[in-house]
Amino acid sequence: xxxxxxxxxxxxxxxxxxxxxxxxxxxxxxxxxxxxxxxxxxxxxxxxxxxxxxxxxxxxxxxxxxxxxxxxxxxxxxxxxxxxxxxxxxxxxxxxxxxxxxxxxxxxxxxxxxxxxxxxxxxxxxxxxxxxxxxxxxxxxxx
Amino acid sequence: xxxxxxxxxxxxxxxxxxxxxxxxxxxxxxxxxxxxxxxxxxxxxxxxxxxxxxxxxxxxxxxxxxxxxxxxxxxxxxxxxxxxxxxxxxxxxxxxxxxxxxxxxxxxxxxxxxxxxxxxxxxxxxxxxxxxxxxxxxxxxxx
Numbered sequence: 001x002x003x004x005x006x007x008x009x010x011x012x013x014x015x016x017x018x019x020x021x022x023x024x025x026x027x028x029x030x031x032x033x034x035x036x037x038x039x040x041x042x043x044x045x046x047x048x049x050x051x052x053x054x055x056x057x058x059x060x061x062x063x064x065x066x067x068x069x070x071x072x073x074x075x076x077x078x079x080x081x082x083x084x085x086x087x088x089x090x091x092x093x094x095x096x097x098x099x100x101x102x103x104x105x106x107x108x109x110x111x112x113x114x115x116x117x118x119x120x121x122x123x124x125x126x127x128x129x130x131x132x133x134x135x136x137x138x139x140x141x142x143x
Numbered sequence: 144x145x146x147x148x149x150x151x152x153x154x155x156x157x158x159x160x161x162x163x164x165x166x167x168x169x170x171x172x173x174x175x176x177x178x179x180x181x182x183x184x185x186x187x188x189x190x191x192x193x194x195x196x197x198x199x200x201x202x203x204x205x206x207x208x209x210x211x212x213x214x215x216x217x218x219x220x221x222x223x224x225x226x227x228x229x230x231x232x233x234x235x236x237x238x239x240x241x242x243x244x245x246x247x248x249x250x251x252x253x254x255x256x257x258x259x260x261x262x263x264x265x266x267x268x269x270x271x272x273x274x275x276x277x278x279x280x281x282x283x284x285x286x
Binding site: 039040052053054055056057058059060061078080081082083084087089091119120123124126127130131 | 182183195196197198199200201202203204221223224225226227230232234262263266267269270273274
């Protein structure tokens with residue numbers, strides 16, 4: 001059997017949210033809302049748009065919009081440049097929204113963790129749970 | 144009047160905490176506690192020790208212990224390397240603990256924001272309020 005040249009691991013977090021895709025889509029794509037559940041950003045829903053996500057402690061992610069299908073799919077790069085390979089992350093985040101009888105099934109997949117990036121992978125698993133919890137609370141608050 | 148070659152701004156956050164310095168010192172210096180209120184780290188209370196603070200979304204700070212006076216002062220670099228000058232941060236964080244009749248006066252000063260780093264500066268002001276709030280809650284929980 002031939003081994004792939006590069007292996008990568010994914011973090012997948014799914015969540016049933018009792019609101020329609022339209023509302024969740026706004027939380028995913030409007031900077032003043034993105035800031036509430038994720039981080040500050042200069043996101044725009046335009047393919048090829050480069051933006052940053054900025055943590056309050058000075059950390060910054062480099063991102064680029066890869067795919068948009070309104071109220072269905074949003075995909076962007078989620079890159080973190082660091083001299084140390086253990087921390088240098090080249091990943092892609094994809095959100096998929098599926099309407100259900102009770103609201104929306106939201107799926108987040110982050111692809112691109114190398115097998116040696118155990119800390120980043122473990123952190124992302126915890127982090128996305130929290131981010132999507134924040135998102136659900138936000139969506140419940142907004143009109 | 145001669146302008147200094149480099150100007151920098153500081154973020155200062157102070158907090159009265161109803162617990163003795165000894166307990167707060169543990170929260171500042173033990174990695175399993177630092178993780179609870181700040182970030183994951185491989186901190187050691189040794190001058191010159193280099194360590195990282197790691198956010199759950201993949202971001203990483205590069206740090207080095209500069210000064211330690213047990214239960215009184217802790218100082219370390221808080222650096223974030225980025226190609227974009229607006230995000231590249233070279234700063235120093237200093238915690239100062241002063242015993243009071245009711246517990247401890249905790250002072251945090253982060254020095255080194257350039258005048259053009261408004262986002263990082265604004266983020267740190269909000270971020271440190273939250274970090275020290277987390278720290279106070281942690282200290283109330285531990286023995």
